[in-house]
Amino acid sequence: QFRKYADPATEQLKNTGTIRWRTANKFAAPMVVRMPGGFAKCGDPWHSESNEVFFARMIGWQVAYPSNAEDATGLLRSALRSNDPTIFFEHRNLLDSKYARKPYPGDQFVVPFGKAKLLKEGSDVTIVTWGAMCERAEEAAEQSDASVEVIDLRSIMPWDKEMVFESVKKTSRCLIVHEDTSTAGFSAEISSRISDELFRYLDAPVKCLTMPDIPVPYNVGLMNSVLPDVGKIRREIRNLMEF
Structure with missing residues (x-):
């Protein structure tokens, strides 16, 4: 269910x-x-x-x-x-979703927990995301003037701290995107770890783009207006670059 x-x-x-x-x-x-x-x-x-x-x-x-x-x-x-x-x-x-359709990888294909996937390489900003936000993050990264690296965590418990940290050390900027609500969302956990352990590498504060603290609306227009989308992700990338 x-x-x-x-x-x-x-x-x-x-x-x-x-x-x-x-x-x-x-x-x-x-x-x-x-x-x-x-x-x-x-x-x-x-x-x-x-x-x-x-x-x-x-x-x-x-x-x-x-x-x-x-x-x-x-x-x-x-x-x-x-x-x-x-x-x-x-x-x-x-x-x-066409984005989610992939060929069957075979009977022996295994993805370990805690192992993220690099969706797009970049040098200016790191986007960390998972689930349906990956498609939107990739699209925003492709449209951005900045060089944006996109990481799909694939699992959040455990999460691939090593890949995220290596990327943030390289880009010095990080945006975490998820559709869960803002307060105490998993982005806060990732953000706190980055801020605590990689502060000296950062050129801008870690940003989190999420849904506001509200129930998911019935109305499709309202629902789409509160979800992170390509435009909002591009705006946050721009804000990080201009900081």
Whole structure:
């Protein structure tokens, strides 16, 4: 079922993540919870909610958030082989998206958790994103006058700190884009780590582009107006370059 309908099961899900710790590794719960969510051709607070950060904070869980069918194949195979439980987000908009359609990568294709993908190389600004925002970030990067590097995290728990840090050291500017709401979103975690550990490398503050702290609107026009889009991403790139 959709992301929002997992809320009544949160106590059971949280307890599942700690079963190895609670039993001194005598028992495990290698389960995979496939969970659709995110914006689509219509919106509402139930089917369109993202709120992936809630699960990223559940100790013991892995959280996958692929942006295309190829990575989804590899991540799902990793999740099924893992001894840890996994929340596997399937973005609604990507289920019928040309961007997400990729050839089947084969029966042995595996994407490790915590290993991001470099979507576009650049030298001026680093964009860190995941899920359906990858397509918009790539498009904005292509349209920008700046040289923009785009990283698709693919999983947010764990997340590829090494790739992100190496990129930010190179570009000295970072923009994090996600469709979850702003306050305490996962962008805040990434931003705080960069600001804490890479402050001397930064030429501008780390920026986060997210949805505002509101429910996903029913009206399609309103929904699209509050989501990060190509224009908003380009504006933030420009602001970082002009800082």
